[in-house]
Amino acid sequence: MCNENQLSQICRCGGEMTIHIHTLIYKAKVKIAGVPVFMCRSCFHYEPHPAVKRDLSLVIQELGSEPQRNSFSFAERNEWASVLNDTFTMFKDEEGDLEQVVQEAMGDRIDLLLDLFQIAAAAADPEWTGEIESRLLKLICHTASKVS
Ligand SMILES: [Zn+2]
Numbered sequence: 001m002c003n004e005n006q007l008s009q010i011c012r013c014g015g016e017m018t019i020h021i022h023t024l025i026y027k028a029k030v031k032i033a034g035v036p037v038f039m040c041r042s043c044f045h046y047e048p049h050p051a052v053k054r055d056l057s058l059v060i061q062e063l064g065s066e067p068q069r070n071s072f073s074f075a076e077r078n079e080w081a082s083v084l085n086d087t088f089t090m091f092k093d094e095e096g097d098l099e100q101v102v103q104e105a106m107g108d109r110i111d112l113l114l115d116l117f118q119i120a121a122a123a124a125d126p127e128w129t130g131e132i133e134s135r136l137l138k139l140i141c142h143t144a145s146k147v148s
Pocket of ligand 1: 011012013014015040041042043044045
């Protein structure tokens with residue numbers, strides 16, 4: 001679960017797959033925006049990033065067979081996708097080190113959540129602290145696996 005933060009992988013065709021932020025269309029009707037995917041540079045095959053597959057399938061289950069809405073921001077549902085979306089929005093320089101930029105953005109987000117956690121704890125709001133804690137754990141998972 002914790003070793004899924006890689007930013008590239010090898011495709012079945014042998015090509016290099018790199019990470020992209022993609023809008024998926026579900027049931028030809030619902031746009032699910034901001035989904036991290038791996039796309040192959042050779043054959044353009046793409047698939048959801050392993051780290052978001054679980055949350056993505058939950059979203060799809062919720063939408064059901066007769067979706068009532070026509071757009072959805074995946075970043076609202078997945079903390080890591082949210083950080084990646086922000087990073088890709090800012091990341092214009094193709095020559096830069098994307099991995100480093102993502103790691104820095106991740107660190108910033110963790111700092112922000114830690115600050116929020118302090119405020120929630122001071123407010124003695126167990127529901128809020130619980131929510132922030134679960135968001136933090138997902139990110140720390142991604143960051144910690146980087147070191148090992
Ligand atoms: Zn390929």
